[in-house]
Amino acid sequence: MSDLYPIAVPTWGIEMVEGTIAAWNKEVGEAVAKGDEVFEMESDKIVNVWESPVDGVLRRRIAEEGETMPVGDLLGVIAPGGDR
Numbered sequence: 143m144s145d146l147y148p149i150a151v152p153t154w155g156i157e158m159v160e161g162t163i164a165a166w167n168k169e170v171g172e173a174v175a176k177g178d179e180v181f182e183m184e185s186d187k188i189v190n191v192w193e194s195p196v197d198g199v200l201r202r203r204i205a206e207e208g209e210t211m212p213v214g215d216l217l218g219v220i221a222p223g224g225d226r
Contacts, residue, residue, distance in 0.1 A: 146201075158185045170202065
């Protein structure tokens, strides 16, 4: 991975307009492997986990647990590992 990877509120269903961060499973500065469960999000109908599509390090969390955000809003950032 060579660039930053933005983590946005996913769309899990055609009617989903917002989601609430139920839990972060990774801390800022922690390594993230492809397939790791990074956070849990709750919508009106489901609670689901978001699995990382990339390897890297969780560099920033924008939203905290309990916050409700609209679909597409930025939740955090995964960046390449190592010294950058």
